[in-house]
Amino acid sequence: xxxxxxxLEANARARFVRWDSALWQALTRGAAQQLGQSLLAAGLSAExxxxxxxxxxxxxxxxxxxxxxxxxxxxxxxxxxxxxTDLIPRLLASVPAQERSRVFAQLWNLGxxxxxxxxxxxxxxxxxxxxxxxxxxxxxxLRGTSEVALEPPARPLGSRARGHWVDLSQEDSxxxxxxxxxxAPTVVCVHDRHRHAVAGREAATQGLWLADTPLTLxxxxxxxxxxxxxxxxxxxxxxxxxxxxxxxWFATLANxxxxxxxxxxxxxxxxxxxx
Amino acid sequence: xxxxxxxxxxxxxxxxxxxNLNVHLSERDGGSLHDKMRQAYWWITNNAVICPYYDLEFGxxxxxxxxxxxxxxxxxxxxxxxxxxxxxxxxxxxxRALLVGGPGRxxxxxxxxxxxxxxxxxxxxxxxxQRGHPQLSIADLLGAPLPSDMLKAxxxxxxxxxxxxxxxxxxxxxxxYNRIPTKTQSALLSLMAEGYAEMMDQYVYAGRSSWFxxxxxxxxGGTFQVIEALKDRIDVVVRAVPFNSGFMDQxxxxxxxxxxxxxxxxxxxxxxPGELERAYASILEVEVPKDVLERIAFFLGQLDFCRMASxxxxxxxxxxxxxxxxxxxxxxxxxxxxDKKVHLCTQTENGVSVRAYQTILHFAxxxxxxxGHAAVELEDFRQIAPWVLHEKLVPxxxxxxxxxxxxxxxxxxxxxxxxxxxxxxxxxxxTHQPIRRKVTALRHDLDKGLSGVDLxxxxxxxxxxxxxMNELLSRHELSGPVYEDVIHxxxxxxxxxNYATWLKENPGGRQ
Numbered sequence: 001x002x003x004x005x006x007x008l009e010a011n012a013r014a015r016f017v018r019w020d021s022a023l024w025q026a027l028t029r030g031a032a033q034q035l036g037q038s039l040l041a042a043g044l045s046a047e048x049x050x051x052x053x054x055x056x057x058x059x060x061x062x063x064x065x066x067x068x069x070x071x072x073x074x075x076x077x078x079x080x081x082x083x084x085t086d087l088i089p090r091l092l093a094s095v096p097a098q099e100r101s102r103v104f105a106q107l108w109n110l111g112x113x114x115x116x117x118x119x120x121x122x123x124x125x126x127x128x129x130x131x132x133x134x135x136x137x138x139x140x141x142l143r144g145t146s147e148v149a150l151e152p153p154a155r156p157l158g159s160r161a162r163g164h165w166v167d168l169s170q171e172d173s174x175x176x177x178x179x180x181x182x183x184a185p186t187v188v189c190v191h192d193r194h195r196h197a198v199a200g201r202e203a204a205t206q207g208l209w210l211a212d213t214p215l216t217l218x219x220x221x222x223x224x225x226x227x228x229x230x231x232x233x234x235x236x237x238x239x240x241x242x243x244x245x246x247x248x249w250f251a252t253l254a255n256x257x258x259x260x261x262x263x264x265x266x267x268x269x270x271x272x273x274x275x
Numbered sequence: 276x277x278x279x280x281x282x283x284x285x286x287x288x289x290x291x292x293x294x295n296l297n298v299h300l301s302e303r304d305g306g307s308l309h310d311k312m313r314q315a316y317w318w319i320t321n322n323a324v325i326c327p328y329y330d331l332e333f334g335x336x337x338x339x340x341x342x343x344x345x346x347x348x349x350x351x352x353x354x355x356x357x358x359x360x361x362x363x364x365x366x367x368x369x370x371r372a373l374l375v376g377g378p379g380r381x382x383x384x385x386x387x388x389x390x391x392x393x394x395x396x397x398x399x400x401x402x403x404x405q406r407g408h409p410q411l412s413i414a415d416l417l418g419a420p421l422p423s424d425m426l427k428a429x430x431x432x433x434x435x436x437x438x439x440x441x442x443x444x445x446x447x448x449x450x451x452y453n454r455i456p457t458k459t460q461s462a463l464l465s466l467m468a469e470g471y472a473e474m475m476d477q478y479v480y481a482g483r484s485s486w487f488x489x490x491x492x493x494x495x496g497g498t499f500q501v502i503e504a505l506k507d508r509i510d511v512v513v514r515a516v517p518f519n520s521g522f523m524d525q526x527x528x529x530x531x532x533x534x535x536x537x538x539x540x541x542x543x544x545x546x547x548p549g550e551l552e553r554a555y556a557s558i559l560e561v562e563v564p565k566d567v568l569e570r571i572a573f574f575l576g577q578l579d580f581c582r583m584a585s586x587x588x589x590x591x592x593x594x595x596x597x598x599x600x601x602x603x604x605x606x607x608x609x610x611x612x613x614d615k616k617v618h619l620c621t622q623t624e625n626g627v628s629v630r631a632y633q634t635i636l637h638f639a640x641x642x643x644x645x646x647g648h649a650a651v652e653l654e655d656f657r658q659i660a661p662w663v664l665h666e667k668l669v670p671x672x673x674x675x676x677x678x679x680x681x682x683x684x685x686x687x688x689x690x691x692x693x694x695x696x697x698x699x700x701x702x703x704x705x706t707h708q709p710i711r712r713k714v715t716a717l718r719h720d721l722d723k724g725l726s727g728v729d730l731x732x733x734x735x736x737x738x739x740x741x742x743x744m745n746e747l748l749s750r751h752e753l754s755g756p757v758y759e760d761v762i763h764x765x766x767x768x769x770x771x772x773n774y775a776t777w778l779k780e781n782p783g784g785r786q
Binding site for chain 2: 013014015016017018055058059065101102104105106108113114117138139142143146150198
């Protein structure tokens with residue numbers, strides 16, 4: 001196998017501009033080994049296991065060359081890296097034998113297509129992907145996710161809503177929530193109050209997916225420059241009256257389905273979802 | 276339903292399984308040409324040419340300053356190294372670049388990489404390099420008649436010239452061109468300028484190609500003085516960058532790897548002849564928006580003006596001085612009422628040729644294409660123009676403009692000087708725009724054509740042109756931009772006058 005990986009590397013080095021030798025080494029010594037062990041543990045013959053491992057490494061080399069895989073030191077994640085370093089080594093062995101190649105192809109296509117999707121879509125699939133427990137019937141799982149993320153929710157916010165305090169300092173300890181705007185009916189992008197785009201540095205932003213339970217999406221790489229806005233909302237007014245944590249709003253935002261607010265005195269964002 | 280389609284599209288791509296359950300990847304069709312150009316650029320900067328700074332800067336920038344006032348700009352958008360990017364743009368625009376700088380700064384390496392990017396083999400590239408030296412003859416450069424033919428031939432047409440192979444290559448490299456003897460330079464000139472060479476009534480054609488010339492010092496430090504016409508054919512100048520000792524570790528790694536960057540050039544960034552042709556055509560298709568073109572014209576147009584060149588209005592330009600063997604430095608004095616600190620005409624000894632106008636526009640388009648834009652932005656022009664005008668515009672060192680504290684240094688750095696001049700022009704553009712708009716409106720009327728325009732309308736338009744000329748001459752200072760407008764208006768006037776005369780001689784408009 002080491003000859004095979006050396007050949008792959010030599011070919012890839014001549015083909016790709018962005019060949020990252022250290023990342024390739026990390027893949028072959030880490031995730032690839034893990035995949036090999038899980039395939040053996042699942043009872044695959046050495047021959048079958050080696051064939052799958054070769055396909056995994058071939059696609060992995062392509063991904064390293066094209067820059068789809070990030071090294072751990074990059075400090076950022078994408079679906080492709082998650083798929084190749086976690087999902088496949090962890091879950092491929094439990095996929096029925098005749099489905100494994102199709103899952104490989106699906107994960108490659110999904111990862112590659114997401115690279116050209118908006119950042120918030122990438123972040124949602126990455127977050128959801130982290131919680132996957134099976135790679136069987138990936139398509140159905142994706143449909144569920146995209147339905148919630150992209151389409152307007154069936155239930156409007158109405159008069160009965162539940163407030164959630166989301167702590168954005170968990171993602172970025174210096175983050176001071178400021179202006180915010182919707183990216184989709186249930187996706188909010190929150191901008192840092194002070195860290196705007198300057199001298200080539202991106203503005204600090206955090207994404208929030210307001211599905212049934214709010215989910216933080218991490219840095220969004222958003223290039224918009226929203227101004228803090230103020231909307232009148234009965235839920236926010238009630239929070240000001242009833243919740244001692246609610247204080248002067250910095251910016252508020254609402255649509256038919258969701259309401260969100262940032263505060264002058266907090267790193268939390270208050271969001272309202274239908275009860 | 277839309278959601279279902281979207282998910283299906285997400286899962287569909289170039290990875291497919293065959294009936295034996297093997298996964299195959301088809302070739303990517305997405306990588307556009309400008310993506311590939313950018314990949315080539317980044318590969319060179321990351322692996323081949325160590326660039327301590329990126330001096331082609333885009334986007335607004337924050338500035339850090341020393342107490343003494345030295346400024347360091349921090350741009351907010353991507354910036355590029357001129358030493359790598361300009362040769363790359365030269366490759367795709369099929370133009371001629373001169374790489375100048377001290378020995379061992381990577382000039383020849385950069386040129387070789389460009390040749391390799393065009394798909395040439397390493398051996399072919401190395402064999403094709405013409406190295407300038409004092410004994411380089413025309414035969415060495417272009418080729419020679421076959422000796423056997425010379426002996427047997429009874430007339431000239433029977434002598435077959437054996438042309439050198441490099442002449443037909445897509446990328447031509449002339450190393451240390453300022454060491455080539457003057458006579459041989461003339462042969463090179465005809466090849467560069469006209470695209471062909473002639474010997475014994477036989478011709479060889481260079482074809483569409485990019486030229487890279489190198490010189491250790493372009494200010495006359497070579498063995499031979501470079502003939503003016505040859506210098507004039509150089510479209511763009513690239514300055515080698517100094518080495519920054521902070522990058523010593525990279526240098527050491529390369530030494531230890533014992534392989535040159537040209538050996539490691541990935542196939543992924545090598546362009547096929549078809550791709551080079553497509554890139555050339557796509558660059559020409561990049562749009563130059565009207566307002567950008569007007570601003571470029573406003574800057575370049577005023578450089579040729581010299582109020583003191585002639586008493587005759589039409590000849591108040593620097594060519595008049597040059598033909599008389601005079602210089603701007605000699606006539607640009609207190610007798611000219613223009614403020615030397617404001618008007619650009621005082622700063623240059625010459626104007627910009629039509630060829631230079633075309634070159635600038637071509638490179639601005641290439642820059643926009645490289646950045647993935649469909650139209651040229653003013654900043655594309657601002658960044659590229661100093662490199663094109665580097666050897667074309669000669670400063671007037673005796674101008675009062677350079678007497679002001681801090682401006683003397685501009686004479687030592689032409690890029691900074693030219694960029695400063697452009698910024699000055701743009702600062703004045705807004706003030707002059709209302710006048711230019713009026714001129715453009717009159718020109719627009721004429722451009723609609725004169726077919727069917729009667730004498731009365733012609734005379735009315737002539738009167739409008741005259742009124743505007745009178746307004747310009749009586750109420751505005753005769754500066755470069757005003758002069759350009761008046762000359763433009765006079766050409767409109769002449770066209771209308773000739774048409775009116777014809778109408779009078781041919782009543783009813785029939786010949």
